[in-house]
Amino acid sequence: MTDAIDATGLVKRYGDVVALDGVDLRVPAGTVVGLLGPNGAGKTTAVRILTTLLRPDAGSATVAGVDVLADPREVRRRIGLSGQYAAVDEYLTGFENLQMIGRLYHLGRPAARERARELLAAFRLEDAADRPARTYSGGMRRRLDLAGALVAKPPVLFLDEPTTGLDPRSRIEMWDVIQGLVASGTTLLLTTQYLEEADVLADTIVVIDHGRVIARGTADELKRQVGGERLEVTVADGDRLADAVQALGGLGVGEVSTEEHRRSLTLPVQGGSAVLVDALRRLDAVGIAVDDVGLRRPTLDDVFLTLTGRPAEDVAQRAEEVA
Amino acid sequence: MRVPAVLADADVVARRNLTKIKRVPDLLVFTTLQPIMFVLLFSYVFGGAIGSALGGGGSAGEAYREFLMAGIFAQTVIFGATITGSALAEDVKKGIIDRFRSLPMAPSAVLAGRTLSDVVNNVIVLVVMSLTGLAVGWRIRSGFLDAALGYLVLLAFAYAVSWIMAWVGMLVRSPEVFNNASFIVIFPMTFIAITFVPLDTLPGPLQRFAEWNPVSSVTQAAREQFGNVIPGTPEPTAWPLQHAALYTVLWALVILAVFIPLANLQYRRSTSR
Numbered sequence: 001m002t003d004a005i006d007a008t009g010l011v012k013r014y015g016d017v018v019a020l021d022g023v024d025l026r027v028p029a030g031t032v033v034g035l036l037g038p039n040g041a042g043k044t045t046a047v048r049i050l051t052t053l054l055r056p057d058a059g060s061a062t063v064a065g066v067d068v069l070a071d072p073r074e075v076r077r078r079i080g081l082s083g084q085y086a087a088v089d090e091y092l093t094g095f096e097n098l099q100m101i102g103r104l105y106h107l108g109r110p111a112a113r114e115r116a117r118e119l120l121a122a123f124r125l126e127d128a129a130d131r132p133a134r135t136y137s138g139g140m141r142r143r144l145d146l147a148g149a150l151v152a153k154p155p156v157l158f159l160d161e162p163t164t165g166l167d168p169r170s171r172i173e174m175w176d177v178i179q180g181l182v183a184s185g186t187t188l189l190l191t192t193q194y195l196e197e198a199d200v201l202a203d204t205i206v207v208i209d210h211g212r213v214i215a216r217g218t219a220d221e222l223k224r225q226v227g228g229e230r231l232e233v234t235v236a237d238g239d240r241l242a243d244a245v246q247a248l249g250g251l252g253v254g255e256v257s258t259e260e261h262r263r264s265l266t267l268p269v270q271g272g273s274a275v276l277v278d279a280l281r282r283l284d285a286v287g288i289a290v291d292d293v294g295l296r297r298p299t300l301d302d303v304f305l306t307l308t309g310r311p312a313e314d315v316a317q318r319a320e321e322v323a
Numbered sequence: 324m325r326v327p328a329v330l331a332d333a334d335v336v337a338r339r340n341l342t343k344i345k346r347v348p349d350l351l352v353f354t355t356l357q358p359i360m361f362v363l364l365f366s367y368v369f370g371g372a373i374g375s376a377l378g379g380g381g382s383a384g385e386a387y388r389e390f391l392m393a394g395i396f397a398q399t400v401i402f403g404a405t406i407t408g409s410a411l412a413e414d415v416k417k418g419i420i421d422r423f424r425s426l427p428m429a430p431s432a433v434l435a436g437r438t439l440s441d442v443v444n445n446v447i448v449l450v451v452m453s454l455t456g457l458a459v460g461w462r463i464r465s466g467f468l469d470a471a472l473g474y475l476v477l478l479a480f481a482y483a484v485s486w487i488m489a490w491v492g493m494l495v496r497s498p499e500v501f502n503n504a505s506f507i508v509i510f511p512m513t514f515i516a517i518t519f520v521p522l523d524t525l526p527g528p529l530q531r532f533a534e535w536n537p538v539s540s541v542t543q544a545a546r547e548q549f550g551n552v553i554p555g556t557p558e559p560t561a562w563p564l565q566h567a568a569l570y571t572v573l574w575a576l577v578i579l580a581v582f583i584p585l586a587n588l589q590y591r592r593s594t595s596r
């Protein structure tokens with residue numbers, strides 16, 4: 001299958017700041033890639049380059065088979081974008097906003113109107129359709145902006161933090177809309193700070209930091225990379241945390257870490273529930289009362305923190321391991 | 324892209340801009356209120372003093388009002404042209420320009436639509452100002468065609484100025500900065516001219532500046548076209564004022580030739596954050 005997005009060696013500098021430092025990205029058609037990374041990692045910069053808003057200092061990219069640098073107009077015909085900050089015209093109504101976008105995609109007047117109505121319904125904005133967007137709440141604006149990206153039913157979609165600021169219900173509805181689009185063959189590049197969202201939606205995840213790709217793979221692959229299960233124990237009496245660590249010595253397969261203020265400890269383990277039972281027995285034997293105990297598998301949050309919550313040198317070193 | 328396609332896109336953009344006037348009518352009220360205030364203040368405060376210097380028939384106040392209106396028109400449409408810049412700066416800031424730039428529309432349509440809608444805006448303002456003028460005793464003393472040409476010269480010059488403003492607006496990307504900066508330049512430009520006072524009342528060096536200032540020539544052209552030149556005022560000696568309409572149109576053409584490409588270049592470069 002051809003790649004809907006294919007970027008090689010993207011570099012973008014702002015003065016001394018290297019926003020992108022050689023990013024490669026390949027997204028097969030009809031799949032979803034989640035671009036993750038801490039603030040300032042370069043996610044938005046990558047999106048802006050791929051959507052023709054910004055020219056990279058080096059590197060090349062094609063989107064939907066069209067060269068981003070050589071033929072930006074043709075690329076724009078095939079993409080939909082919802083940027084990190086909702087770009088809606090405050091003085092136009094929701095309907096007028098979408099109709100205008102439709103006409104600028106050259107849908108023709110009747111088609112633009114019809115599409116606007118459809119999208120307003122899909123994003124639960126029908127009641128507000130004829131009110132100026134100035135009167136919309138933050139989440140409503142966000143939804144209107146997202147609707148704007150879908151006006152032309154583009155084959156490739158770029159959504160930069162699409163659900164930031166949405167309430168849980170809207171977020172889940174948004175996911176439904178996105179899953180519907182992907183089922184019908186749309187390719188999606190999505191950035192997000194909600195890792196659960198990436199877990200639910202993305203086929204592959206690319207983690208970037210300091211403008212470089214530091215990990216990529218499916219959510220499961222990344223979780224495996226960070227490690228296996230861990231035992232988490234919260235003791236009732238914080239003063240006995242050290243005793244608990246001692247009691248559990250030798251049980252795990254790695255180092256124990258503690259968080260004093262939460263009265264909790266975490267240690268990597270192997271062996272599933274048997275370990276859990278063993279741990280409880282040991283704690284009971286030394287008379288340590290337990291508030292909470294459980295086995296956890298790594299979440300994407302763990303992946304994220306493990307990969308990016310380190311000094312820059314480690315991150316760079318990791319990038320080399322990945323490459 | 325074919326020209327009709329650019330125009331179609333520009334039309335969509337212009338309509339969008341004009342919707343704002345409809346939704347926020349205060350905007351129009353305040354852009355016209357200021358010149359109306361100027362008409363009243365100038366004609367009744369300075370009218371006596373400057374009017375008697377002007378000579379002509381009737382009272383001093385009447386003569387001055389006759390003289391003043393073309394100057395007020397010129398100043399008003401030039402200030403009207405600054406809307407182009409502040410509105411574009413606002414659009415850059417709000418990310419609307421990014422939205423436009425991600426669409427397969429003609430890139431030149433955004434600026435074309437903006438400058439066009441600002442012409443419409445200026446037409447509305449000119450109508451309001453003319454009515455105000457009529458109310459204080461100003462009259463068009465020429466024929467219909469002459470007067471129409473007078474309005475046309477005003478609008479054409481303002482249209483050209485719009486493109487300077489478009490460029491500056493995209494460059495500074497902040498409506499506040501733009502408004503302050505444009506005011507600092509435009510206020511003296513419209514005052515060191517024959518807009519509100521006759522040329523010979525200005526001190527020497529300012530007279531030279533005023534003679535070559537296109538704001539003077541656009542004012543002079545309008546004055547002539549409306550038949551508002553006060554009988555007995557001295558004939559202008561400087562070439563720009565002797566050929567006011569021609570000089571104004573030349574200025575407009577040069578501005579357009581320079582600033583349409585510049586503004587479009589800036590549009591393609593501009594990014595919001």
Ligand SMILES: Nc1ncnc2c1ncn2[C@@H]1O[C@H](COP(=O)(O)OP(=O)(O)OP(=O)(O)O)[C@@H](O)[C@H]1O
Nearest residue numbers: 014017019037038039040041042043044045046596
């Ligand atoms: N216009 C600009 N001028 C200067 N520096 C910029 C500009 N845009 C981005 N940067 C810098 O480039 C780096 C990457 O920014 P980018 O917006 O791509 O990050 P991001 O991953 O989207 O972050 P966030 O999660 O906060 O949205 C940052 O260090 C940022 O300060």
Ligand SMILES: [Mg+2]
Nearest residue numbers: 043044045084
């Ligand atoms: Mg961002």
